[in-house]
Amino acid sequence: MPHTGEYIKKLAERHGRRLESLLPILENVYEDHHIIPEDAMVEIARELDVSAAKVYGTATFYSFLETSKGGKYVIRVCKTITCMMHGKNQIIKELEELLKINLGETTPDGLFTLKETNCLGQCHRGPAMLINDTPYTELTPSKVRDIINEYRLIAQKSAS
Amino acid sequence: MKKGLKRLDLIFKNEHDCDVILKKSLNRSNEELVEDLISSGLKGRGGAGFPTGLKWKLTAEAPGDEKYVICNADEGEPGTFKDREILSSVPHKVLTGMAICGRIVGAQRGFIYLRGEYKFLIPELQKAINDFHELTDKMKLPFRVEIFTGAGAYICGEESALFESMEGHRGEPRNKPPYPTDAGYRNRPTVINNVETLAHTYSILKYGPEKFRDLGVKDSRGSKVFSVSGDTPIPGIYELEFGMTLQKFVDDFGDGDAKAVQVGGAAGFCVPRKKFDKTVIGYQGKLTGISLPTGGSMMIFNSSRSMYNVLHNYLDFFVEESCGQCTPCRVGTQQLLLGIEAVKRGDKSSQYLEKLLELAETMRVTAKCGLGQSVANSFSSIVENFREEMIY
Numbered sequence: 001m002p003h004t005g006e007y008i009k010k011l012a013e014r015h016g017r018r019l020e021s022l023l024p025i026l027e028n029v030y031e032d033h034h035i036i037p038e039d040a041m042v043e044i045a046r047e048l049d050v051s052a053a054k055v056y057g058t059a060t061f062y063s064f065l066e067t068s069k070g071g072k073y074v075i076r077v078c079k080t081i082t083c084m085m086h087g088k089n090q091i092i093k094e095l096e097e098l099l100k101i102n103l104g105e106t107t108p109d110g111l112f113t114l115k116e117t118n119c120l121g122q123c124h125r126g127p128a129m130l131i132n133d134t135p136y137t138e139l140t141p142s143k144v145r146d147i148i149n150e151y152r153l154i155a156q157k158s159a160s
Numbered sequence: 161m162k163k164g165l166k167r168l169d170l171i172f173k174n175e176h177d178c179d180v181i182l183k184k185s186l187n188r189s190n191e192e193l194v195e196d197l198i199s200s201g202l203k204g205r206g207g208a209g210f211p212t213g214l215k216w217k218l219t220a221e222a223p224g225d226e227k228y229v230i231c232n233a234d235e236g237e238p239g240t241f242k243d244r245e246i247l248s249s250v251p252h253k254v255l256t257g258m259a260i261c262g263r264i265v266g267a268q269r270g271f272i273y274l275r276g277e278y279k280f281l282i283p284e285l286q287k288a289i290n291d292f293h294e295l296t297d298k299m300k301l302p303f304r305v306e307i308f309t310g311a312g313a314y315i316c317g318e319e320s321a322l323f324e325s326m327e328g329h330r331g332e333p334r335n336k337p338p339y340p341t342d343a344g345y346r347n348r349p350t351v352i353n354n355v356e357t358l359a360h361t362y363s364i365l366k367y368g369p370e371k372f373r374d375l376g377v378k379d380s381r382g383s384k385v386f387s388v389s390g391d392t393p394i395p396g397i398y399e400l401e402f403g404m405t406l407q408k409f410v411d412d413f414g415d416g417d418a419k420a421v422q423v424g425g426a427a428g429f430c431v432p433r434k435k436f437d438k439t440v441i442g443y444q445g446k447l448t449g450i451s452l453p454t455g456g457s458m459m460i461f462n463s464s465r466s467m468y469n470v471l472h473n474y475l476d477f478f479v480e481e482s483c484g485q486c487t488p489c490r491v492g493t494q495q496l497l498l499g500i501e502a503v504k505r506g507d508k509s510s511q512y513l514e515k516l517l518e519l520a521e522t523m524r525v526t527a528k529c530g531l532g533q534s535v536a537n538s539f540s541s542i543v544e545n546f547r548e549e550m551i552y
Contacts, residue, residue, distance in 0.1 A: 018328075019327055019328035019329075020326060020327055020328055020346075021328070022328030023308075023311065023325060023326070023328055024308075024309075026311075027309060027311060057329075057330055058328060058329060058330055061313065061330040061331060061483075062276075062310070062311035062312055062313050062331070063311070063312040063313065063480075064276040064311040064312035065311050065312075079473075079476075080238045080426075080473065080477060081238055081239065081390075081422075081426070081459060081470060081473045081474070082238075082239060082389045082390050082459060084469075084473055085390060085391070085461075085465065117277075117312065118236070118238070118312075118314060118477055118480060118481060119236060119237070119238040119239070119277075119314075119477075120277045121235055121236075121240065121241040121243075121244050121275070121277055121278065122241060123238070123239050123240075123241055123387065123389035123390075123395070123459070124241060124387065124388065124389045124395035124396050124397070125395070126389070130277065133279040133280050134280055135277075135280060
């Protein structure tokens with residue numbers, strides 16, 4: 001991450017330098033970069049005047065914060081009971097075929113990461129998934145294909 | 161549905177009179193307001209069922225230079241999704257409840273701890289908060305609400321883990337006591353209520369405690385928002401009266417083939433068909449038969465479902481979501497999962513299930529927080545009622 005020091009300093013100014021600001025800062029870094037790299041954690045520790053181990057401890061506790069690089073779009077398919085009953089395995093199979101990766105992997109172009117997650121609170125409309133923060137519900141294989149195509153188009157447009 | 165259970169429309173009723181309710185309530189004394197809440201019989205809607213009026217009273221009486229009101233919107237229990245709907249359709253009711261609570265206990269700051277999975281609600285919710293601040297500013301009520309977002313940890317719905325999380329730590333529950341009413345967020349007296357509980361206070365302040373008391377049964381007053389999912393032709397969110405039997409519930413919502421209902425999510429109880437008519441939905445109290453509390457999660461399973469797969473899914477969930485802090489929960493959840501797999505494979509005899517039931521009971525007694533303690537709820541109720549499905 002270029003200019004990590006300056007970047008983290010800005011975030012500390014925005015969110016504050018108390019320990020209560022730690023989670024908001026970490027979330028902000030993750031939102032901006034899809035990863036919370038080590039050098040950022042060290043800088044956050046310096047800004048907040050706590051140990052780097054403390055920052056690492058908090059960052060690695062939460063499943064929505066990642067300390068290794070993921071794709072631009074992180075897909076989290078709900079695997080909890082009602083989504084399982086309504087066919088989340090089919091959805092995952094479809095996604096694996098579409099993206100040509102296995103669960104837990106990132107596409108070579110760095111666009112998508114495919115993961116499972118626990119209950120998304122969409123049980124009445126399962127199967128459900130999140131792509132970054134956006135929920136998609138009542139999924140079917142064909143609906144999943146349309147959604148992925150849409151994201152690919154968006155990515156193509158922003159690249160050109 | 162012609163007959164069946166009475167559907168209510170208190171929570172989601174489209175009414176926008178925050179200003180009137182605030183004005184009316186703020187003109188009354190704190191004691192009167194607390195008295196109203198206590199006499200309404202409102203209990204915490206997250207599932208634990210602590211009397212709300214008493215919680216506010218204790219926090220008001222606790223000494224402290226600064227106090228907080230927190231709305232727990234870390235709705236992570238499998239099978240519940242009603243708080244999401246309440247926050248997206250009637251956020252102003254929740255905010256009004258928070259502001260009045262703030263006046264009563266002496267808090268000027270409120271937080272909504274929103275689970276990471278619900279981040280998509282933020283733009284609308286922030287707008288509702290801004291509108292609400294305009295209103296409170298006009299009334300010169302010094303109360304501010306902020307959103308704090310979680311990041312995908314079920315355990316942070318446990319109140320003390322939630323405080324830890326807000327303070328920048330890992331979301332690991334604290335020892336109790338002290339309770340939040342004395343030492344919550346930043347070790348200051350804190351009221352922490354479920355989204356639905358706060359929304360109910362709006363109705364109680366508007367219509368008076370009697371109307372609320374008239375609903376439900378002894379020890380379980382008022383209405384409750386249920387999240388209905390699983391094998392049902394009409395999944396969704398329904399406001400119903402407390403005190404119904406599970407049989408009546410299944411008659412209304414089942415697909416005609418219900419073999420079990422999971423009441424209260426993965427941390428709740430699984431009730432088999434033969435006990436439907438003896439099971440009442442409500443807080444523990446003087447009800448006939450078995451009474452089961454719930455945060456609102458009602459998952460229906462029909463006879464095509466393998467209860468082994470259901471239990472396996474729950475245990476998988478608990479293994480992942482256990483914070484790892486205390487041994488009974490960290491190791492216990494893993495061993496329960498390995499144990500049922502071994503019995504299913506035939507590596508262990510069916511007698512081994514007794515050992516596992518003992519382990520679950522040990523966890524109930526020794527785990528530090530509600531997560532580890534309540535694994536035994538679903539584990540024992542599924543293994544005992546569907547034993548043959550665990551083995552064959």
